[in-house]
Structure formats: C-alpha cells, structure tokens
Amino acid sequence: APLIRLEDYRPSDWLIDTVDLDISLHPQKTRVRALIALRPNPEGQPGAPLTLDGDELALKALSLDGKPLDASAFTVTPQALTIPAPPPHDFTLTIETEVDPSANTKLMGLYRSSKVYCTQCEADGFRRITYFLDRPDVMSVYTVRLEAAKAEAPVLLSNGNLVATGEMPGSDRHFAVWHDPHPKPAYLFALVGGALDHVRQDYVTADGQKVELAVYVEPGKAGRAGWALDSLVRCMRWDEKVFGRNYDLDVFNVVAVSDFNMGAMENKGLNIFNDKYVLADPQTATDGDYAAIEAIIAHEYFHNWTGNRITCRDWFQLCLKEGLTVFRDQEFSSDERSRPVKRIADVRTLRSTQFSEDAGPLAHPVRPRAYKEINNFYTPTVYEKGAEVIRMLKVMIGDDAFRRGMDLYFERCDGTAATIEEFLACFAESSGQDLAHFARWYEQAGTPTITASGRYDAAAKRYTLDLKQSTPPTPGQAEKLPVVLPIRLGLVGALGDLPLQTSSNAYAGDGLVVLDDAALSITFEEVTEAPTPSLMRGFSAPARLDLDLPDAALLRLFSTDSDAFNRWQSLQTIAVRALVAAGKPGSNQQALAATAGALGAAFDGFLKTDALADPAFAAQVLRLPSPADIAREIGRDVDPDAVFAAHRSLSAAIGEALLGNLPGLRAALATTGPYRPDAASAGRRALRNELLGLAALAEPAEGARLCEEQFAAADNLTDRLAALAAMTLVPGARREALIDRFAEAYAGEPLVLDKWLMAQALIPESETLERVKRLMQHPAFSLGNPNRVRALIGGFAANLTQFNRADGEGYGFVSDIVIALDRSNPQVASRLLGSFKSWRMLEPGRRRLAQEALGTVARTPNLSRDVADIAERALA
Ligand code: DPP
Numbered sequence: 001a002p003l004i005r006l007e008d009y010r011p012s013d014w015l016i017d018t019v020d021l022d023i024s025l026h027p028q029k030t031r032v033r034a035l036i037a038l039r040p041n042p043e044g045q046p047g048a049p050l051t052l053d054g055d056e057l058a059l060k061a062l063s064l065d066g067k068p069l070d071a072s073a074f075t076v077t078p079q080a081l082t083i084p085a086p087p088p089h090d091f092t093l094t095i096e097t098e099v100d101p102s103a104n105t106k107l108m109g110l111y112r113s114s115k116v117y118c119t120q121c122e123a124d125g126f127r128r129i130t131y132f133l134d135r136p137d138v139m140s141v142y143t144v145r146l147e148a149a150k151a152e153a154p155v156l157l158s159n160g161n162l163v164a165t166g167e168m169p170g171s172d173r174h175f176a177v178w179h180d181p182h183p184k185p186a187y188l189f190a191l192v193g194g195a196l197d198h199v200r201q202d203y204v205t206a207d208g209q210k211v212e213l214a215v216y217v218e219p220g221k222a223g224r225a226g227w228a229l230d231s232l233v234r235c236m237r238w239d240e241k242v243f244g245r246n247y248d249l250d251v252f253n254v255v256a257v258s259d260f261n262m263g264a265m266e267n268k269g270l271n272i273f274n275d276k277y278v279l280a281d282p283q284t285a286t287d288g289d290y291a292a293i294e295a296i297i298a299h300e301y302f303h304n305w306t307g308n309r310i311t312c313r314d315w316f317q318l319c320l321k322e323g324l325t326v327f328r329d330q331e332f333s334s335d336e337r338s339r340p341v342k343r344i345a346d347v348r349t350l351r352s353t354q355f356s357e358d359a360g361p362l363a364h365p366v367r368p369r370a371y372k373e374i375n376n377f378y379t380p381t382v383y384e385k386g387a388e389v390i391r392m393l394k395v396m397i398g399d400d401a402f403r404r405g406m407d408l409y410f411e412r413c414d415g416t417a418a419t420i421e422e423f424l425a426c427f428a429e430s431s432g433q434d435l436a437h438f439a440r441w442y443e444q445a446g447t448p449t450i451t452a453s454g455r456y457d458a459a460a461k462r463y464t465l466d467l468k469q470s471t472p473p474t475p476g477q478a479e480k481l482p483v484v485l486p487i488r489l490g491l492v493g494a495l496g497d498l499p500l501q502t503s504s505n506a507y508a509g510d511g512l513v514v515l516d517d518a519a520l521s522i523t524f525e526e527v528t529e530a531p532t533p534s535l536m537r538g539f540s541a542p543a544r545l546d547l548d549l550p551d552a553a554l555l556r557l558f559s560t561d562s563d564a565f566n567r568w569q570s571l572q573t574i575a576v577r578a579l580v581a582a583g584k585p586g587s588n589q590q591a592l593a594a595t596a597g598a599l600g601a602a603f604d605g606f607l608k609t610d611a612l613a614d615p616a617f618a619a620q621v622l623r624l625p626s627p628a629d630i631a632r633e634i635g636r637d638v639d640p641d642a643v644f645a646a647h648r649s650l651s652a653a654i655g656e657a658l659l660g661n662l663p664g665l666r667a668a669l670a671t672t673g674p675y676r677p678d679a680a681s682a683g684r685r686a687l688r689n690e691l692l693g694l695a696a697l698a699e700p701a702e703g704a705r706l707c708e709e710q711f712a713a714a715d716n717l718t719d720r721l722a723a724l725a726a727m728t729l730v731p732g733a734r735r736e737a738l739i740d741r742f743a744e745a746y747a748g749e750p751l752v753l754d755k756w757l758m759a760q761a762l763i764p765e766s767e768t769l770e771r772v773k774r775l776m777q778h779p780a781f782s783l784g785n786p787n788r789v790r791a792l793i794g795g796f797a798a799n800l801t802q803f804n805r806a807d808g809e810g811y812g813f814v815s816d817i818v819i820a821l822d823r824s825n826p827q828v829a830s831r832l833l834g835s836f837k838s839w840r841m842l843e844p845g846r847r848r849l850a851q852e853a854l855g856t857v858a859r860t861p862n863l864s865r866d867v868a869d870i871a872e873r874a875l876a
C-alpha cells in the first residue's frame with residue numbers, strides 16, 4: 001500500500017457544493033442515486049481530471065448534466081471512477097450504485113446490525129455507498145431521501161432536519177426526506193433505518209432555539225435510554241456555559257446499534273453509538289458504564305463544534321478534532337463529578353495506553369506525518385496525548401487567554417476544514433505568546449522524562465531545583481529535541497505549602513515553572529525549612545518524572561500536599577519503585593516486605609481517618625499500579641510472571657494489613673436506598689469493592705464467602721460484577737459456581753455477558769487459554785460482533801501473564817484469530833493485533849515467540865491494509 005504523506009497535501013481540484021441522495025433500502029440490494037454538483041476548485045489545478053473514490057461498489061448508471069455518459073468518457077477501477085476530461089466548468093453527475101448491506105461485515109459504509117440499517121463513514125466509508133470525493137476538505141450540503149419497507153424500517157433518519165415523509169402509493173414502502181443546511185464532509189454523513197423505540201425530550205438552547213432530542217434503541221430497551229438522554233441535556237447546557245457553544249439544528253438524534261467498530265460516531269445531528277455506550281439501567285450497567293456513557297455522549301455532542309462545524313483539512317489533522325474533543329469531554333466529566341478523581345483516572349488511562357504505545361514500535365507523533373491506513377491512527381496518542389497537549393496549552397497561557405483563543409477559533413474557522421497551525425495561531429494571538437516551540441508536541445513522538453533533584457542550603461534559606469529533560473528515540477525519530485514542559489510545583493513544609501520566591505525567567509508565577517530547554521536550574525529564596533518538592537501537580541505534562549525522594553518524604557506528601565493528584569501519586573510512586581525492583585528477575589523480595597509494611601500502615605491510617613470523606617479518591621489511593629504498568633516501567637527484558645508475582649505478593653500483604661479494618665469499613669460504606677449512579681454513591685461502591693478485592697487476596701476463603709454474600713444481596717450490576725471479579729482471584733469450585741450463577745442471572749443480556757467473558761479472560765492462571773477457547777463456543781460469544789471479540793479475545797490479550805505465556809501459545813492463539821477475523825472485519829482485527837505493541841520490552845524467549853507470531857501474520861497472503869500495516873510497523 002502507498003504511504004500517504006502530510007507534505008504531499010494538495011487541495012482538491014474539484015469541489016462538490018450539493019449532494020442529493022436517494023437511497024432505497026433493501027437488505028441485499030440497496031439502490032443509491034447520488035446527484036452531485038461539481039465545481040472546479042479555484043485553488044486546484046485547472047482542467048484536471050475528476051477522480052472519485054469508490055470501494056466495493058457496483059455502478060449501475062452514470063449521467064453528466066442529466067445525459068447518460070458514454071462508456072468511453074470514464075473508467076472504473078476497484079478504487080475509483082475517473083472522468084479524464086470533464087467539462088471545464090460546473091456540472092452535475094448522477095451516479096447510481098448498488099450495495100449489499102447484509103454482506104458488509106467490515107461495518108464500514110452501509111450495513112445491517114440486528115436488522116437495523118446504519119452507516120459508519122469515518123474515515124473513508126462513504127466511498128462504499130457512492131463514488132465521491134471522499135476527503136474531509138470537500139464539504140457539501142446534503143439532502144437525503146430514504147425509502148424502505150414500512151414494516152422493516154418504520155424509522156428513517158439522516159442528518160439535519162426532517163423536511164418530508166410519506167407513503168409510496170400502491171406499495172408497502174414509505175419515505176423520509178432530510179436536509180442538512182450545514183456543509184459537511186462525507187465522513188459525517190449517516191442514515192439509520194429500522195424498527196426502533198425511542199425516548200425524547202424538548203430542549204431550548206441558550207439563544208432560544210427549540211431542539212427535539214431523541215435516543216433510539218432496540219425495541220423493548222427504551223427503559224435503558226434515559227441516562228443517555230439525561231447526559232445529553234447536561235452536556236448541551238455545559239457547552240453553552242463553558243464554551244459559549246449552542247446547538248444549531250431542529251433535531252438531535254442518538255441511535256444505539258449492537259454491531260459497531262468504535263465507541264460512537266459524531267455524524268451531524270445523528271450520532272450513532274455502540275449500544276454499550278447508550279444502554280444503562282442499574283441491573284445491566286455498572287457505575288463505570290454510567291460514567292462512560294456520560295463522557296461519550298458528551299464527546300460526540302461536543303464534536304458538533306470541534307469536528308463538524310470546524311472539521312479537519314486532512315486526516316493528518318485528526319487530533320485537531322479528537323484531542324480537543326477529548327479535552328472537552330474530560331472537562332465536562334470533571335465538572336459533573338470529582339475533578340481530582342477524574343484526573344487520576346485519566347492519567348491511569350494515559351499511562352497504560354499511551355505511554356505504552358509511545359514506548360513501542362507503534363509510537364507516532366500526535367500529528368503523524370505519514371500513514372498507510374488512517375484507521376490505524378485512531379490511537380491513544382492522537383486522542384489522549386492530543387488532549388494533554390490542549391491541557392498544557394491552557395496551563396501555559398492561562399484560562400482567560402485559552403477561552404479567548406477558543407472563541408477566536410470558533411469565529412475564524414467556523415465552516416472550514418482547518419489545520420493545527422490555524423488552531424494554534426488563535427492562541428498565539430489571544431495570549432501574545434510565541435507558540436512555535438510548543439508546537440513541537442505535535443511533531444515529536446515519545447514520552448519525555450523529567451529528571452529532577454533538589455538541594456537545600458539552610459544557612460542561605462535557599463532551595464535549588466535542577467531539572468533536565470530527555471525523550472527516548474522512537475521509530476523514524478532517532479534524535480529528540482527539548483519540548484515545552486509546564487511543571488506545576490510547590491515546596492511542601494511541615495505545615496503545607498511554602499511561599500515561592502524566585503527571580504528565574506522560567507518561573508511563570510502561580511507555582512508554574514516552564515522547562516523548555518534540555519536543562520534548567522531554578523533557585524527559590526527565603527525558604528525557611530527543608531522542603532519536599534511536589535512536582536508535576538495535577539500531572540501538568542504528559543511526561544515521566546524521575547525524582548528520587550525517600551519513602552518518608554513521599555509519605556509526608558501523602559499527608560500534607562495540597563495537590564490531590566500528587567497525594568495520590570506519592571503512594572503510587574512508593575509502590576512502583578518497590579514493584580519495579582521486585583519484578584526484575586532474581587530480585588530481592590526483602591524490600592517488598594518493607595514497602596508492604598509502609599504502604600499498609602499508610603492505607604490503614606488513611607482509612608481510619610479521612611477515607612470516608614472522599615471514598616472515590618480513597619479507592620484510587622488503594623488501587624495499586626497494574627502489573628502492566630510495572631512491566632512498562634521496567635521497560636526491558638521483562639518477565640511478566642516475575643512482575644505478576646511481586647504485584648500479587650504486595651497486594652496480599654497490604655490486604656492482610658487492612659483485614660482488621662475491613663468489616664467495619666465495608667459496613668460503613670454500604671449505600672442505602674435504591675441504586676443511584678451519582679459520583680458520590682459510585683465512590684462508596686468503588687472503595688467498598690476495592691476492599692473486597694484485597695480481602696479475596698489476603699484471606700481467600702473469607703473473601704470468597706464475602707463475594708458470594710455480596711453477589712446474592714446486591715441490587716445492582718456494579719456490586720455483582722465486583723463480586724465476580726474479586727472471586728476470579730480465588731481458584732476453586734466456589735469460583736466456578738459463581739461464574740455459572742452469573743451467566744444464569746444475565747442470560748439474554750449480551751452486554752453484561754461481555755463483562756462475564758472478560759472477567760474470565762483476565763484470570764491470571766495457566767488454564768485461562770483453554771477456558772477462553774471453550775468460551776468461544778459459548779452462545780454468548782460471536783466472532784462477528786466487535787463487542788464480543790473485544791471482551792473475550794481483547795480481554796485475553798490484555799492478560800499480562802497469559803497472553804505472554806512463556807510457551808508462546810497466547811501469541812499463537814491471538815494471531816490466529818487476527819488472521820481469521822481479518823477476512824471479515826479488518827478494523828477489529830488490526831486493533832487486536834495492536835495487543836502486540838509492547839513485545840520488544842519482553843525477555844528474549846518471549847520476544848522471539850512474539851516476533852514469530854507477528855511474522856506469521858505478516859506473511860499471510862491477502863491481508864487487509866489495516867492488519868498488514870500494524871504487522872509491518874510492529875516488526876520494523
Ligand atoms: N467516533 C470517533 C470519535 O468520536 C471518531 N470520530 O472519536
């Protein structure tokens with residue numbers, strides 16, 4: 001496949017001002033008639049040929065300005081329809097194609113999911129519906145007529161506003177016409193047709209426009225759509241208040257479908273969702289699901305401005321909409337819930353997904369410079385690191401300049417397909433700062449390490465902080481330059497933060513130091529006692545911090561730091577340090593016992609005093625970094641079994657230290673009354689269930705009894721699933737019995753059974769591979785449904801010890817599935833292959849076996865571009 005490069009970008013030679021689609025839905029033979037109005041682009045090449053993209057299309061008819069086009073006037077290949085000598089002026093094309101939605105297992109373009117017609121066009125699915133200039137900088141006004149059998153598709157939806165509906169006389173068919181006045185790229189086109197129930201609500205925007213909101217779901221599931229609708233109303237108000245953004249159509253529809261490659265899609269006025277991120281009731285969704293639905297509903301809604309009204313010039317600019325929109329949804333959730341707890345959760349995700357990507361062969365800049373398959377760049381780097389870059393920008397220029405920059409961006413770029421340069425120019429202007437150096441965050445891959453050390457001169461009352469930065473090489477970028485690192489900091493004394501006084505240029509005030517060179521020394525004056533530095537408060541940059549504080553100083557930060565994030569980080573750092581040391585082969589386990597003692601005592605004291613004041617925070621404090629986090633920190637010659645054993649032993653020892661406290665605390669944390677999904681109630685459940693997991697490790701028999709009791713007594717899925725998860729830590733007949741009870745209780749609930757599949761796939765025991773193979777035969781599993789595959793196979797691939805079995809069987813199993821799945825759904829297959837991204841950090845035996853499995857994939861004939869690209873880059 002050819003490499004597509006940012007530097008080769010050229011404007012389209014042709015533009016399409018309007019698109020009239022007439023789509024007659026049929027399970028196997030859907031007819032699409034597209035009338036497109038073409039115009040030479042003044043910025044393009046005059047007299048250029050017209051090449052329309054296409055993929056797996058059957059062309060049925062083609063006319064130009066209403067007259068059938070002679071066969072000699074155009075050519076059709078599998079990927080394109082070309083008119084070599086088009087008229088040198090405006091003209092129309094009428095293109096008729098036929099597509100088979102039932103045969104579309106790639107879930108790109110038009111397909112059927114449980115009898116519902118739906119579409120997915122980002123990044124390049126529209127070319128699977130009709131021939132088109134399928135690129136985001138071609139923006140058109142769409143009018144869409146949909147026609148279908150009434151019984152099969154009583155509901156017919158597309159983008160924009162509904163302008164007409166009617167029956168087809170003398171037939172069982174009906175139609176609906178939708179018009180979207182906002183020009184948009186083809187990737188935002190959508191349609192839905194099917195028998196669906198819905199819930200609805202009226203909304204009035206801040207500028208007085210009435211909007212009909214609706215959430216459509218499978219028949220019988222309307223009772224589970226309320227939370228999504230409620231979240232939608234809240235995020236619409238929030239965007240008005242915080243970003244001054246109002247909605248701009250008469251309707252806003254959300255549709256849940258059960259077969260979906262991604263989480264959700266922001267099609268203009270018609271968001272289509274993976275049903276996992278819409279459906280919720282206390283019996284079938286966990287607290288985590290409620291929070292995720294709220295966040296993703298908001299994310300897709302926020303795209304209406306950051307993505308749709310202002311879209312991307314080309315796919316290299318993907319982070320322009322994704323990083324920014326993730327930042328916006330994170331801010332929304334922070335305002336709706338607890339800001340520090342949200343930050344901690346987001347940083348956990350960033351480290352586990354993005355830092356690991358950055359450390360391996362699939363590392364790439366936030367704005368990639370080249371790609372073979374754009375679908376492989378919907379990554380944690382583009383999304384999560386992209387959001388971190390926006391967050392740093394806000395820290396650097398301040399809240400006011402950030403808001404004015406956003407306003408300027410909305411004003412200046414509305415209705416355009418924009419670039420990162422245009423975005424940054426708005427903030428350079430609003431802040432008066434030169435952001436040229438800051439822009440390096442978009443170009444340079446890899447996670448910087450900040451190395452810090454401090455010296456206190458008691459006589460001079462002077463504290464000097466030495467800071468250095470370095471970024472390791474990544475594929476294609478051997479040499480790294482310094483990036484702009486905003487470091488929020490404080491100097492913590494016995495009674496809390498000390499005043500900061502310095503004359504350094506790097507000090508921006510308000511506890512912010514900017515490290516933009518390779519090294520920096522900064523001296524604080526009038527420091528009246530030996531301080532403990534608290535660096536990277538709130539995780540002010542997506543970097544690693546290397547600061548050698550003794551455990552006693554970290555424990556002091558835990559009790560006195562004013563920054564909640566660093567309070568949490570302090571104990572995590574103690575745990576990481578001990579686990580990294582103990583997880584290396586042949587290491588000394590003595591140190592681990594000392595750490596278990598120190599952490600156990602800290603947790604115990606914390607739980608006895610202020611944990612109940614903020615249980616959600618306490619749950620985060622008690623949750624150790626995962627074994628995968630430790631493996632990544634070790635970074636080379638990793639033995640997953642040794643890492644896991646160290647982790648197990650520390651967790652169990654901490655559990656033992658807390659045992660005396662457990663019953664009383666769990667009783668005090670029990671929620672009363674019916675289940676409510678709010679953050680405070682969820683926090684109590686989270687801490688209570690964290691303690692359950694520790695109990696299961698520390699005292700398996702008693703832990704198992706508690707799990708059984710909690711499973712039987714619970715009135716909600718959160719507590720029942722937590723009981724199952726804790727029970728999976730305790731091998732034996734009681735575990736198998738609870739697994740069976742769970743399956744019986746939730747038979748007929750595919751989304752709940754996904755969690756059941758995943759909980760089993762994650763069991764860290766050598767029998768798990770056989771169990772997973774057995775579960776593939778279970779009626780709850782299907783290789784054709786992305787959610788099922790991600791739960792069972794994706795779950796197994798995330799199982800550190802079992803995916804990385806020393807005999808290589810885990811690799812062989814997953815790579816075989818990747819090869820099989822690639823024939824039906826390349827996107828899901830290539831995501832799964834991404835599980836190999838950390839193979840180079842393993843010890844030599846596993847490294848060789850993982851490399852062989854990747855090689856087997858790479859040598860398979862007729863691979864999709866998606867899978868071939870990942871295999872090739874992973875091996876490079
Ligand atoms: N639907 C995906 C998202 O919102 C891709 N745009 O991130």
Ligand code: ZN
Nearest residue numbers: 299303322325
């Ligand atoms: Zn998005």
